[in-house]
Amino acid sequence: MREQYMKALREALVHVNPEIEREIMEDFEAHFDMGLDEGKTEQELADELGDPVELAKQLEEEYGRFETPEKGAEMQAKEKKWYQEDMKENGVDYFTDTEGEIKVLKLDLAIADVSIVPSEDGVFRLVYRNSVNQGIFKKRLRYRTRVFRDTLVVHEEANGVSGRSYSSVEVEVPENFVHIEIKDRCGDIEIEKVDVEADVSVDTVSGDVRIEQLSTGEMRLCTVSGDIRIDNLKTEMMRAKSVSGDVHLEDSKCENTDCESVSGDLSMIGFQAKRMDFSTKSGDVELNLIGEEGYEVVAESLSGDVEMPRRERTSGLFVGGKYRGMIGNGEGRVYVKTLSGDIVVTE
Amino acid sequence: MNAQLKKGVLELCVLARISKSDCYGYELTEHISQEMELATGTLYLILKRLRDEECVETYLVDAGNGPARKYYHLTDKGWQEYRKQYEEYQSFSAAVKHLLGEE
Numbered sequence: 001m002r003e004q005y006m007k008a009l010r011e012a013l014v015h016v017n018p019e020i021e022r023e024i025m026e027d028f029e030a031h032f033d034m035g036l037d038e039g040k041t042e043q044e045l046a047d048e049l050g051d052p053v054e055l056a057k058q059l060e061e062e063y064g065r066f067e068t069p070e071k072g073a074e075m076q077a078k079e080k081k082w083y084q085e086d087m088k089e090n091g092v093d094y095f096t097d098t099e100g101e102i103k104v105l106k107l108d109l110a111i112a113d114v115s116i117v118p119s120e121d122g123v124f125r126l127v128y129r130n131s132v133n134q135g136i137f138k139k140r141l142r143y144r145t146r147v148f149r150d151t152l153v154v155h156e157e158a159n160g161v162s163g164r165s166y167s168s169v170e171v172e173v174p175e176n177f178v179h180i181e182i183k184d185r186c187g188d189i190e191i192e193k194v195d196v197e198a199d200v201s202v203d204t205v206s207g208d209v210r211i212e213q214l215s216t217g218e219m220r221l222c223t224v225s226g227d228i229r230i231d232n233l234k235t236e237m238m239r240a241k242s243v244s245g246d247v248h249l250e251d252s253k254c255e256n257t258d259c260e261s262v263s264g265d266l267s268m269i270g271f272q273a274k275r276m277d278f279s280t281k282s283g284d285v286e287l288n289l290i291g292e293e294g295y296e297v298v299a300e301s302l303s304g305d306v307e308m309p310r311r312e313r314t315s316g317l318f319v320g321g322k323y324r325g326m327i328g329n330g331e332g333r334v335y336v337k338t339l340s341g342d343i344v345v346t347e
Numbered sequence: 348m349n350a351q352l353k354k355g356v357l358e359l360c361v362l363a364r365i366s367k368s369d370c371y372g373y374e375l376t377e378h379i380s381q382e383m384e385l386a387t388g389t390l391y392l393i394l395k396r397l398r399d400e401e402c403v404e405t406y407l408v409d410a411g412n413g414p415a416r417k418y419y420h421l422t423d424k425g426w427q428e429y430r431k432q433y434e435e436y437q438s439f440s441a442a443v444k445h446l447l448g449e450e
Contacts, residue, residue: 028388030417034416035373038377046387048387049387052388307379
């Protein structure tokens, strides 16, 4: 009975300031201890103390109602392991990984904008928000979130969602994060100052991708019409693919680089790599190479112009639209190929 | 007994008991519940409030075999409060008696 009473009391006191709750719980425990010593039964003592709900009401009246909505939501999320069987609609969901379990993030989205930043206190956090303008048609935006071992998955589905709808995913990742995978249709994606051990992969249709100060083992980017802009990327292997979006890389170091587009322009400014491969159908290619070693360069345009660094370190030959030659000692390799675009290489 | 009526005087009863001698919570609840029927839990809420208002202070006393007992002691402010409430009650009680035609 004592245990039941104390449990009921604890439950009744949820809206009472935790400090006060603790004190009252202690007093009541002591009351039970002494009453039992005096020969009373647990039942008698519980009856005498009175209805927990009534007592909680008095405390709330006196000290005010204590609310912890955010913490409550987080705790609930944690308990459920953030697992949702059904798709949810309009809403906000928080996830905080205080135990440092989450190492992998997978986002499968429709319209959400994504922002990934470093966590200042080393705790992984994710906030998903959405709001849909329903209008006269059944416009729906549904989402589901799951945690499986070290992986957090957010899945979003849109069905005829209007332009005024909005949705976002904000993530704070700790230092030792392993893998990030983002699929999105029209949301913009921003990754900033993050260190991801294994790889980062971003796949969008019309959203723009903006990356700043990212360090990772492997980087994969894919877009249809969105532009890709990267500043200060460090990686072993980078692959970027676009149809009509431009790809712009600045002050980056990617050991192996593979860039491909149909009509998008490719520009690499202050770029360092061991092996680079650029290929486009109608886009222009601008290449500003840095680094101690030189490069062996093959640049080829069917109908566009090819321009090489002016300094006579170049020893190459133009044959038709194809240039083949060496810049410096030729340690690195550069292959550039376009059908109708222009190629400009500078040092 | 009417709960509202009781609520007003309960604090005075608690102050009165502690003014006689320092006591611990269980002792106080036993003392008061012998005289009137009430949920003893309420008394702990009153003790908590009196402590917040610095009318009482607490200290722990080792109770030998059991856990330490939390004793309540009336402070100077508590004495003033007790006197004030005592007088208020006396005049109020006199007025009620008068209105009831007893005096």
